[in-house]
Amino acid sequence: MSLWLLQWKRKWATLFIVCLLAFITGVFIKAPRALEHYIFHQWEESASQIDLIVGYKGSPIQIVASTLYRLENPTGNIPAATYEFWREHPLVELATPIALGDNVQGHPLVGTDSSYYPWFGILLKEGHFPSISGEVVLDAALADQLKVGIGASLTSAHGSDSRGESHEHPLKVVGILEAKRSADQSALFTVPQTYWTSHHSVEQSYTSVMLKLKSKAAMLILPNIISERPDEQGAFPVFIFGQLQKQWQPTIDQSTRWSWIIAAGVILLFITYISNMYHSELNTIAFLRNHHGNTASIFIQVFGNVVVLMLLGLFLSVMIIQGMIGVLPVVEEWTAMLLTVVLGLGLLWIKLRKS
Amino acid sequence: MTNWASVILMATSLHVSAWGQKVVSWDLLAVPYSTTSEGLYAPQFPSWLDRYKNQEVVLQGYLVPVDVATKQYALSRYAFSSCFFCGNAAPNTVVELVFKDQPDHLVTDQFVVIKGILILNDNDPYRLFFIIQQAEFYG
Numbered sequence: 001m002s003l004w005l006l007q008w009k010r011k012w013a014t015l016f017i018v019c020l021l022a023f024i025t026g027v028f029i030k031a032p033r034a035l036e037h038y039i040f041h042q043w044e045e046s047a048s049q050i051d052l053i054v055g056y057k058g059s060p061i062q063i064v065a066s067t068l069y070r071l072e073n074p075t076g077n078i079p080a081a082t083y084e085f086w087r088e089h090p091l092v093e094l095a096t097p098i099a100l101g102d103n104v105q106g107h108p109l110v111g112t113d114s115s116y117y118p119w120f121g122i123l124l125k126e127g128h129f130p131s132i133s134g135e136v137v138l139d140a141a142l143a144d145q146l147k148v149g150i151g152a153s154l155t156s157a158h159g160s161d162s163r164g165e166s167h168e169h170p171l172k173v174v175g176i177l178e179a180k181r182s183a184d185q186s187a188l189f190t191v192p193q194t195y196w197t198s199h200h201s202v203e204q205s206y207t208s209v210m211l212k213l214k215s216k217a218a219m220l221i222l223p224n225i226i227s228e229r230p231d232e233q234g235a236f237p238v239f240i241f242g243q244l245q246k247q248w249q250p251t252i253d254q255s256t257r258w259s260w261i262i263a264a265g266v267i268l269l270f271i272t273y274i275s276n277m278y279h280s281e282l283n284t285i286a287f288l289r290n291h292h293g294n295t296a297s298i299f300i301q302v303f304g305n306v307v308v309l310m311l312l313g314l315f316l317s318v319m320i321i322q323g324m325i326g327v328l329p330v331v332e333e334w335t336a337m338l339l340t341v342v343l344g345l346g347l348l349w350i351k352l353r354k355s
Numbered sequence: 356m357t358n359w360a361s362v363i364l365m366a367t368s369l370h371v372s373a374w375g376q377k378v379v380s381w382d383l384l385a386v387p388y389s390t391t392s393e394g395l396y397a398p399q400f401p402s403w404l405d406r407y408k409n410q411e412v413v414l415q416g417y418l419v420p421v422d423v424a425t426k427q428y429a430l431s432r433y434a435f436s437s438c439f440f441c442g443n444a445a446p447n448t449v450v451e452l453v454f455k456d457q458p459d460h461l462v463t464d465q466f467v468v469i470k471g472i473l474i475l476n477d478n479d480p481y482r483l484f485f486i487i488q489q490a491e492f493y494g
Binding site (some may be wrong): 089 | 435
C-alpha cells in the first residue's frame, strides 16, 4: 500500500473536520447576508406587485398584513363607492377589491374579482373561477389537505378561527388553482357577493382595494389625495418595507460584524488543527527526510491529500450554503475561505521547510 | 447627520458654483399647482425657475424608495417619518431621481446630496413636477 493511500485511510476524519469548519465559517459569514437577501426579496416581491392598498382608517401595516398576507384582521370596511372612486381615478391602472373576515376551517376566505388571479400569477388547474355568490376555488394542495374536490360543499365561519360563528349559506368548490405565494396557497377565493349574502349586508362593502398605478411617481402624488378623503387609509407596501428595512439594517450590520469575529475564531481553530496535524506526522517526515526526500515531495506525500480535502471541503461548504440559503457567496467570502486554506497550507510548508 | 451634511453642502456651495452647478433649495421648488378636472395635479412654474431648467443642479434631501425592483428612488424634502402621512408632503416636496448608474440598495430616509440635470415636467401628469436626470451622489 502506497504512503498516499495510507494517508487517506488515516485522515478520513480530516475531511469531516475541514468540511465542518468551512461550513461553520461560511454559515456565520453568510447568515446576515441571507437574512438581508430574504428581507429584500420579500420586499421586492410585495412592493413590485402592489403600489397602494386603500383600506379603512387605521394602521397601514395592518392593512398590508391583512390584505397581502392575511396575518392580521382588516382595519374595517370601506363602501363600494370607495372602490369605484379609485377604480376610475386617472392615476390608477388596475383596482382589485378585497373582502376579508371569514374563514373555512381556519383558512381565510378572500372575496375578490377575476383581476386578482392574473395579478398574482394564479392559474386555474381544473373547473372555473367563481362567478356567483357561494362559489369558491382553492389551491390544489389545500384541496388535498381539506379532502375536497370540485362539487364539494364547505361552510364558512366568522373571523379567522374555525370555531367562529358559522354562516348558514353553504359554499361550493368550483375550481382548483395553482397559486404561487404561500398566502394564496392557504386561502380560499370567492366573489365579494358571497360576503354580502352570508352577512346579510344591505350595503355593498369591501375591506380594502389593491391598486396598481399608472406610474411609480404617482405613489408620491396620491398621499395628498388620500389625506383629503375621510375614513380612508393608504398603505404603500414599498414605503412600509422601506421603513422596516431601516429598522432592520442596524441589526443586520451588527450581526455582520459579529459573524466576522466568529469566523476569525473558527479560522484560528482551523490553523491550530493544522499545526497539531503536522506534529502528529513528525515521524513520517523524519523517515522521508532520511530517504533523501525533498520538501516538495514530502509535502505532496504527507499533506497532498490534505490539500485535496481542504479544497473539497471548501467546495462542499459553498454548495451546502448555496443549497440551504440560496444565495451565492460573494467575492469577500470566497477570499476569506481561500485565505484560510492558503494560510493553513502555507503554515505546513514553512514548518516542513524548517524541519 | 442631517446638520453635518447641510454644513458640508453649504461649505462646498462656492466650489459647486465654481464648477457651474447650481445649488437648489426646496423653497425654490415650492411651486404653486392646481388640480385638473380629472383630479390630477398641474404645476405652474414661475419664470425665475427658467435659469435652473435643464441645468446641472445640486439638491439635498431624504431618499424615498419608489420601486425596489427597478431601483427607483425619489428625493424628499422631508424625512419619511414626518412626510407623507403627516400632511407635510406635497407634490412639490419630492423630486423624481433618474440615476446615471444604478445604485446599490439604499436606505429609506438616508440623507443625501444629489447632482444632476433638473427637468421641469409640465406635460406628463403621471410623473413628478421635478425630475433630476443623470442623478449621482455628490460629495
